Amino acid sequence: MSIFLGIDVGGSGIKGAPVDLETGELVGDRLRIPTPAKSTPANVAAVVKEIIEAFEPVIGDAPVGLTIPAPVVHGVVTFIANLDQKWTGVNADKYFEEKLGRRISLVNDADAAGLAEVHFGAAKGNDGLVILTTLGTGIGSAIIHRGVLIPNAELGHLELDGHDAESRAASSIKDKEDLSYKTWATERLQPYYSHVEMLFSPDLFVVGGGVSKDWDKFGPLLKLNTPIVPATMRNRAGIVGAALFAKDSVEHPDPLVEHAV
Numbered sequence: 001m002s003i004f005l006g007i008d009v010g011g012s013g014i015k016g017a018p019v020d021l022e023t024g025e026l027v028g029d030r031l032r033i034p035t036p037a038k039s040t041p042a043n044v045a046a047v048v049k050e051i052i053e054a055f056e057p058v059i060g061d062a063p064v065g066l067t068i069p070a071p072v073v074h075g076v077v078t079f080i081a082n083l084d085q086k087w088t089g090v091n092a093d094k095y096f097e098e099k100l101g102r103r104i105s106l107v108n109d110a111d112a113a114g115l116a117e118v119h120f121g122a123a124k125g126n127d128g129l130v131i132l133t134t135l136g137t138g139i140g141s142a143i144i145h146r147g148v149l150i151p152n153a154e155l156g157h158l159e160l161d162g163h164d165a166e167s168r169a170a171s172s173i174k175d176k177e178d179l180s181y182k183t184w185a186t187e188r189l190q191p192y193y194s195h196v197e198m199l200f201s202p203d204l205f206v207v208g209g210g211v212s213k214d215w216d217k218f219g220p221l222l223k224l225n226t227p228i229v230p231a232t233m234r235n236r237a238g239i240v241g242a243a244l245f246a247k248d249s250v251e252h253p254d255p256l257v258e259h260a261v
């Protein structure tokens with residue numbers, strides 16, 4: 001069995017569980033701890049430590065995968081939209097390794113969800129170009145070509161009608177502006193996905209994020225040439241993707257990541 005611990009850092013909760021990467025199933029129950037109100041690297045590291053300690057007997061000294069809602073370039077968080085600004089510029093892999101005394105691999109949250117969907121979910125077996133978007137507080141994106149992730153695509157921040165796309169089309173905006181599913185789908189999501197489709201000509205769009213459970217209310221309203229389907233990994237996606245990333249960091253280490261341990 002190939003078991004790695006995946007931890008998903010979100011705006012409201014930090015969730016972790018060991019994952020059996022042969023099946024994509026969680027090994028036992030996941031542990032969820034609320035994200036500290038001040039979501040600084042130090043406060044998040046304290047929660048991550050607690051989760052690692054809870055699962056240490058199952059995972060031994062294997063590296064741990066950790067998602068973050070930000071681009072992570074060779075271990076460094078280059079900017080952050082929806083967590084504490086103290087993250088910007090932090091060499092996060094190194095920082096967490098120093099604090100926790102073990103190998104940690106940080107990965108963008110949407111990249112993790114994309115990996116999970118391609119390995120075990122809605123895009124399993126797709127040999128073309130898959131673009132996954134997550135609709136939540138922001139818009140996350142993952143580009144995966146023939147099973148290989150092209151990391152750190154920030155398609156949620158494309159400019160659309162003079163605005164940052166996520167400030168118009170994220171599901172948090174639907175809630176904030178109290179838009180109906182129909183208005184949100186036709187006026188916000190439609191121009192967004194048409195634009196991404198024009199730029200990338202993907203073979204498949206996968207839509208994740210909590211709102212994908214309500215797919216029937218907005219998905220069928222989208223008119224695109226590209227097939228578009230809801231994600232199937234649901235709230236496991238981040239955890240499973242983080243675990244996949246941890247395994248990949250062992251098998252294909254990034255020579256440009258600076259490690260501390």
Ligand code: BGC
Pocket residue numbers: 068069070071080081082108109110111134137138139140141154156166
């Ligand atoms: C961030 C992305 C992240 C997405 C979803 C965006 O604001 O820039 O890195 O994937 O939100 O959390």
